[in-house]
Amino acid sequence: ITQSVPMQEVLQKQIIRLPAVARVFSKIGTAEVATDPMPPSVADTFVILKPRDEWPDPRKTKADLVAELEALVTDVPGNNYEFTQPIQMRFNELISGVRSDVAVKVYGDDLDTLIEVAEELSAAVEATPGAQDVKVEQTTGLPMLVVDPDRAAIARLGLSMAEVQQVVATAIGGTEAGMLYEGDRRAPIVVRLDDGLRNDADRLGDLPIPLPADRADSVRTVPLREVARITIEEGPNQINRENGKRRVVVTANVRGRDLGSFVTEVQRRVASEVDVPPGYWVEYGGTFEQLISATQRLSIVVPLTLVLILGLLFLAFGSGRDALVVFSGVPLALTGGVAALMLRDLPLSISAGVGFIALSGIAVLNGIVMLSFIRQMRLDGMALDDAVRDGALTRFRPVLMTALVASLGFVPMALAVGAGAEVQRPLATVVIGGVLSSTVLTLFVLPALYRLVHKRGESPDSIRNG
Known part of the structure; x- marks a missing residue:
């Protein structure tokens, strides 16, 4: 502790030099109530920022600020750093026992062998694009x-x-x-x-x-x-065990790419570059575990949502053909959402998946506005071609206004740079891109599809019954 305190004071003086920083304080070791046990060699440094309008560049993103902070503290010798949010760090610890986004755990019996394998794992992880704050758990010294x-x-x-x-x-x-x-x-x-x-x-x-x-x-x-x-x-320095076996952890944070592809590439590198002795094995943890479970849930929720939408459309129109015509807006909307993510170079994350679910409902709503009006005019006795043309022209403004409201409402989220922006941007980008593409379908393609699946001379009863 006599060495940790002076080192921490030097670090705090270095951090406070940033113009965006209001104050800095630290917590070293374990408090009197040992709910968060840490050795005296580990410190939590909390950086409190000024309001954004007091920054030299209020549009500076969190990633740029962290990169600037990392470059500043690298000059302080004798420390290893890990940059994260307080709540995110606590949740990572509760979920997987580590503070970082990704944890590569090696298990075995001999501590020296574990350290050797961990160093090889660290080199493989550090060579992966997007890896930041890579470090091996301190076990010696x-x-x-x-x-x-x-x-x-x-x-x-x-x-x-x-x-x-x-x-x-x-x-x-x-x-x-x-x-x-x-x-x-x-x-x-x-x-x-x-x-x-x-x-x-x-x-x-x-x-x-x-x-x-x-x-x-x-x-x-x-x-x-x-x-x-x-x-x-x-x-x-310490010997940690998990499920009764000794283990050493290599931790890393991910910046500039999505977590799923990062872990996939790390697994490929480990399998080809790291020689794990018999009796030792490697497991992956951290936030990645929650990504897998969330992806598995979405693989069930998304198809179920689409089936429910199709079922509700059938109940609303009483016609399988009309329900499928309106539902055809969903694929084009999803295509627009994926294209928007690619244009902004954003990952297909869990928040983007939630955006696709919301997008499906918006795309179907526009189709209902258009198709219900065309059906009503046909029930009133108007010819098929006239009903399609007049319905498309009459509903052009409502459909366009609905699309603009949905798109413009998500623009602040799509351009966000503050806290939570990494969750807001993919969701908003998916909705904006999907709404724009589904609007094109609703205004131009949907009337044509309706014209193709229906025949001239259909009676009002046949229209009503599908």
Whole structure:
């Protein structure tokens, strides 16, 4: 903690230099209520931004701001960074146990082998376009004091291993020597060496080890270095387990591309570039797990929605032919939505899938406005060609106004750059592009389709009954 605090102060001074930043504060380690356990080497730095109208460039996107912040803090040595939102980070931790968008987990028994495989995984992930904040879970680097007894020397002096270990345990870990009572409060009295002595291997070597009474003629004690080798070695920082197996995690955030294609490419690279030993295996987690479950739900919800729309159209018109004519607006609307995503270089995300569901309803609504008017004129006795022509001309303005209202209403979402823009932009883009293409169908193609599926001279009863 004595090292983490100064490093964090340097980092905060660097971040506050950004013109868009109002203030910065940090949380290091675990709070008194340990609901979020973290070691003292891990800190959460919260960056509070100024209102957008106070920024030098109010139109700056979140991705550009993060890139500028990342370039600024890279100059601070000794740190690894991960940029995320507080709520997003907490949800990622609750869902998959990691803070990042993607987690590549390697499982096995030997910690050294796990670290080697994790480094190979990290290289494969970092080479994938779109990968940011790639890092391997810190598992080594903790200094450990190692006292290796010299059994021959111990036996030569008439000592036992238990006696040497007891002295070392008391000096370093401490031994309870009594209790201190203060009113109703009591605290144990622990005897051990001072921190400065316990952390110094050379001075710890002077620790006196009492000799047995039959050996203590002129010398009553012997230094610890005479009966043990004392060194400071690098040991494991932490050993994490999941489902009873040791695991090391490689984490990464994704920027500039969709999560699904990123994970697919990572899986391909790992399969071809990383040699996973027998008895070890790799799993993928993070937000990607929720993407899979959401995609599976949408694969059921979207077809079910389309079937329900078709069923409602049939109930509304009482005609299978008219229901299919109106429903034909859905494919062209979906095509327009996909084309809009491609033009804006946006991924086919879950929010875009929700936009396609909303788009289906809007496209069908325009078709109903047009077709119901044509059917009514035919029921009033107008000829087929005249009804189609007059209906298309009369409903041109209502259909066009409906399309403009829907499109213009989503323009602010399509151009959003603030919080939540990554969810709003795909949804709005799909709706705008789909509404424009479905409007073309409704105004020009739908009357022609109606003319093709219906015959001249149909009676009002045959029109009414489909």
